[in-house]
Amino acid sequence: MDKKKLRKQIIEKRVLLSDQEVSIKSKIISKKIENLTIFKDSENIAMYYPFKKEVNLLPLFNKYKLQKNFLFPKTLGKTMKFHKASSLDHFVKGNFGIMEPTEDRFENEIDMFLIPGVAFSPYLYRIGYGGGFYDRFIENINYKTILCGISFDLQVVDNLPIEKHDQRLDMIITNKEVYINES
Ligand SMILES: Nc1nc2c(c(=O)[nH]1)N(C=O)[C@@H](CNc1ccc(C(=O)N[C@@H](CCC(=O)O)C(=O)O)cc1)CN2
Numbered sequence: 001m002d003k004k005k006l007r008k009q010i011i012e013k014r015v016l017l018s019d020q021e022v023s024i025k026s027k028i029i030s031k032k033i034e035n036l037t038i039f040k041d042s043e044n045i046a047m048y049y050p051f052k053k054e055v056n057l058l059p060l061f062n063k064y065k066l067q068k069n070f071l072f073p074k075t076l077g078k079t080m081k082f083h084k085a086s087s088l089d090h091f092v093k094g095n096f097g098i099m100e101p102t103e104d105r106f107e108n109e110i111d112m113f114l115i116p117g118v119a120f121s122p123y124l125y126r127i128g129y130g131g132g133f134y135d136r137f138i139e140n141i142n143y144k145t146i147l148c149g150i151s152f153d154l155q156v157v158d159n160l161p162i163e164k165h166d167q168r169l170d171m172i173i174t175n176k177e178v179y180i181n182e183s
């Protein structure tokens with residue numbers, strides 16, 4: 001199946017989750033993230049503001065926002081930059097109707113990326129909404145970091161179509177599994 005078809009199919013499946021299911025499954029995922037040593041050790045963490053029934057990590061943000069720097073994506077043309085957000089009040093609706101941070105751009109190294117997506121594979125690949133934003137951003141990271149995909153179990157498929165530019169993640173956390181690159 002091609003990327004476009006699979007994207008549509010998974011989005012259609014995910015939209016059927018009730019708000020309560022999204023909330024319960026998101027809590028399970030948040031708990032797993034919190035328990036990771038890498039999360040505990042990370043000072044600067046890339047987050048995202050959920051839209052269209054993505055896993056909601058905002059309660060995790062609220063819990064740790066005084067202890068860590070959380071960075072949120074802001075798109076400009078084909079590029080994406082990360083900006084600090086210290087409160088959920090500091091967002092405005094931006095491109096694609098996604099809430100974007102209004103605070104300053106974050107210029108330092110990011111220890112851990114919590115990455116949204118539409119579909120993921122157990123082999124640690126992901127596809128997003130089709131903008132190529134994360135792929136291009138990840139390609140340009142020139143320091144050591146951890147790339148962690150965040151997904152409901154229903155978004156994981158074995159036969160994910162991948163292309164040369166698709167960037168592999170270090171781990172994927174779902175409400176049912178944790179997939180890790182052991183190498
Ligand atoms: N919460 C969240 N924020 C994020 C992302 C994300 O996946 N989730 N992004 C991750 O990249 C960036 C935004 N990327 C996006 C790219 C395309 C569309 C979009 O709506 N595209 C069109 C066409 C899609 C297609 O042709 O398949 C559409 O759906 O109408 C939305 C967001 C930055 N912020």
Ligand SMILES: Nc1ncnc2c1ncn2[C@@H]1O[C@H](COP(=O)(O)OP(=O)(O)OP(=O)(O)O)[C@@H](O)[C@H]1O
Pocket residue numbers: 003117126127128129130131132133134135136139163165166
């Ligand atoms: N590293 C890259 N360099 C140049 N173009 C790229 C790169 N990565 C992706 N693209 C282009 O971006 C477009 C979308 O790519 P793709 O379908 O893989 O996005 P996606 O993974 O679904 O999106 P996102 O990363 O925003 O969630 C494609 O036309 C692709 O050629």
